[in-house]
Amino acid sequence: MPSLQSxxxxxxxxxxxxxxxxxxxxxxxxxLKRAQDRILSARPYAHKMREILANxxxxxxxxxxPLLQKRTGNKIEILVVTSDRGLCGGFNTNIVxxxxxxxxxxxxxxxxxxxxLVGRKSRDFxxxxxxxxxxxxxxxxxxxxxxxxxxxxQDLTEHFVKGTFDELYVIYNEFKSAIQQRVIxxxxxxxxxxxxxxxxxxxLGGSYEYEPDEEELLEALxxxxxxxxxxxxxxxxxxxxxxxxxxAMDGATRNAGELIKKVTLHYxxxxxxxxxxxxxxxxxxxxxxx
Numbered sequence: 097m098p099s100l101q102s103x104x105x106x107x108x109x110x111x112x113x114x115x116x117x118x119x120x121x122x123x124x125x126x127x128l129k130r131a132q133d134r135i136l137s138a139r140p141y142a143h144k145m146r147e148i149l150a151n152x153x154x155x156x157x158x159x160x161x162p163l164l165q166k167r168t169g170n171k172i173e174i175l176v177v178t179s180d181r182g183l184c185g186g187f188n189t190n191i192v193x194x195x196x197x198x199x200x201x202x203x204x205x206x207x208x209x210x211x212x213l214v215g216r217k218s219r220d221f222x223x224x225x226x227x228x229x230x231x232x233x234x235x236x237x238x239x240x241x242x243x244x245x246x247x248x249x250q251d252l253t254e255h256f257v258k259g260t261f262d263e264l265y266v267i268y269n270e271f272k273s274a275i276q277q278r279v280i281x282x283x284x285x286x287x288x289x290x291x292x293x294x295x296x297x298x299x300l301g302g303s304y305e306y307e308p309d310e311e312e313l314l315e316a317l318x319x320x321x322x323x324x325x326x327x328x329x330x331x332x333x334x335x336x337x338x339x340x341x342x343x344a345m346d347g348a349t350r351n352a353g354e355l356i357k358k359v360t361l362h363y364x365x366x367x368x369x370x371x372x373x374x375x376x377x378x379x380x381x382x383x384x385x386x
Contacts, residue, residue, distance in 0.1 A: 100363065113352055114349055149314075173230065177267065185347075209227065211230070215236070216235075264283070
């Protein structure tokens with residue numbers, strides 16, 4: 097049976113841990129509000145940009161621009177986006193698990209695969225595995241800005257044009273709500289043309305008037321498009337991380353409270369047992385003196 101002193105120490109330790117998890121929950125909630133505002137502002141622009149580029153790519157010769165070319169090669173790259181820090185539940189584990197599934201699936205089809213990484217958690221996982229690592233970015237989410245997306249987007253664009261890989265997939269957590277995230281596997285390169293039937297194509301084709309012509313717009317917009325999508329993905333991951341951390345710390349705080357109640361009850365029972373034993377010893381001694 098543990099001593100009263102060890103039980104008191106355990107109660108104090110759990111209370112201190114509870115204070116930390118409660119503070120981390122409050123910090124994550126504050127960061128989540130800012131991250132949520134940023135992604136909700138950026139998401140419509142990024143989606144509309146993708147829609148316009150998909151429409152443009154359907155109307156022009158796709159071989160005219162290197163970022164639109166569909167190649168017959170088998171070189172695949174997977175961009176895995178995780179956080180730099182832990183204590184956010186299954187946020188990183190779900191991404192890494194999906195990344196491993198995707199890599200093995202492409203390997204099963206005879207593709208040559210490599211990975212690029214955003215976040216220390218993905219770096220720590222994949223550097224101990226046998227997959228080829230091409231590029232990695234860490235410490236991105238502390239002060240996330242558009243410059244990070246410029247750096248990542250430019251690197252990916254240059255290597256796609258050079259033929260380092262033929263297709264690029266990105267795996268990240270999409271922000272749904274403060275308590276819900278969804279792991280997404282999205283193909284970034286080459287850009288998908290908008291597939292529609294004849295009636296829809298005619299309607300959609302007449303819904304835009306381009307000035308100047310489509311080729312010039314593609315030349316100007318395509319590099320920016322991938323930078324915008326990279327920024328959106330980083331914002332999605334940042335908001336999802338804070339939501340996951342807030343939920344994880346809330347659960348940890350509640351679990352600590354339940355553990356404190358349980359240990360306190362055990363402490364009181366142990367203390368009561370010790371007092372009863374001492375009283376019985378006193379009564380027994382008094383009876384022996386009679």
